[in-house]
Amino acid sequence: MATKTKPAAGPATFDELLTEIRQREGSLSPSHKKLAERVMSDPEAVAFMTISELAAAVGVNEATVVRFATGLGLKGYPGLTRLCRERLQEQAQLLRRFDNLEHMAAEGAGLIEQTVALDQANIARTFARIEDATWDSAVEHLARSPRVHVMGLRKCHAPAYLLGYLLRMLREDVEIVTASVGSLTDDLRRVREGDSFVAMSIHRYSADTVRAAEWARHSGAHVIAFTDNASSPLAAYAHDTFYIDASSASVLRSMTAFTSLAQAMSGGVAQLLGHRVRETLLEEEKLLSNFSVYATDATKG
Structure with missing residues (x-):
């Protein structure tokens, strides 16, 4: 009796998702490439978009979004937004650390103060x-x-x-x-x-x-x-x-x-x-x- 092959698990983290997208980049359809570019460049926005909002943003239909997500091994669109949200959670502590600095810039601090605040945040987020x-x-x-x-x-x-x-x-x-x-x-x-x-x-x-x-x-x-x-x-x-x-x-x-x-x-x-x-x-x-x-x-x- 033949044994059934267990399907490979999909990406478990946002970094694994990026790797999966890059590996498939050459074989993606034009519509899927648009979705891939949006996910890679702006995961913060995708994390809180409805499926219809993402579809409209990149100019595809909702069924294409679902096929894109499942094609990457995810459990539909919810699986895609979950990884994007987890990415945000990973950086949340760091973002809170610089919240006061960003408020200072928004409240009209001088250019020097704004530059210092933003560069400190740039360095910390990068590392x-x-x-x-x-x-x-x-x-x-x-x-x-x-x-x-x-x-x-x-x-x-x-x-x-x-x-x-x-x-x-x-x-x-x-x-x-x-x-x-x-x-x-x-x-x-x-x-x-x-x-x-x-x-x-x-x-x-x-x-x-x-x-x-x-x-x-x-x-x-x-x-x-x-x-x-x-x-x-x-x-x-x-x-x-x-x-x-x-x-x-x-x-x-x-x-x-x-x-x-x-x-x-x-x-x-x-x-x-x-x-x-x-x-x-x-x-x-x-x-x-x-x-x-x-x-x-x-x-x-």
Whole structure:
């Protein structure tokens, strides 16, 4: 008598749901892709939408929403909203912690006070959502890969340059991909299987950075993404993804949390490499001294 195969359980957490969506992304219908993008980019809203509201928001019918949810292994639409609500609950404590700061900004505090409040919240939210396994994987690859490539364009150029600069102080063979005129293909030609490739971009996403991440992934490199939400095209090609808050009190998005994460990740690499970092830094100091890189103190008197 043949035994019945028990169907695989659906996603149990929101992170598992994101993984499931990404794995199926290439086979989703246009309607299901619209639903997937809404769930990944705005789970807070989906958590409290009725099925008819979500269907209307993305321009599909209610039956399509149900098929989308069950196709992912969930128990219909209630299963989808449950995972979105659990995602909110995970962050509720952190959000309450900064409630007073946000009220201060809403009540007309000055730009400096608003900036401080928002950047503190950006940093805390960014680090609170990092999974230990994702962190350990990224740090391990940045420390051990034969070569590391770091790429960030436009507003993400500064944190990408910082990460590349700090990693160069800690280890050999770190490349900063600048995508200057005609050089992107030359830079990508150096990406090899086993390398690490860090790609940074937030909405509106740099097409060159996305294409480079895709190329690196297909070349066998370990891709690490610094981006802003799960619907980012970088997330589709990354092995390790870090979602970074960039809220700002002005029209310009904040890069503070990007900078903090770049510094923290460099610190993790330094810790992992141990005594090898000390030898590298001593050699660096010797070169800086020999080439008189830094200005000497002015003579007093």
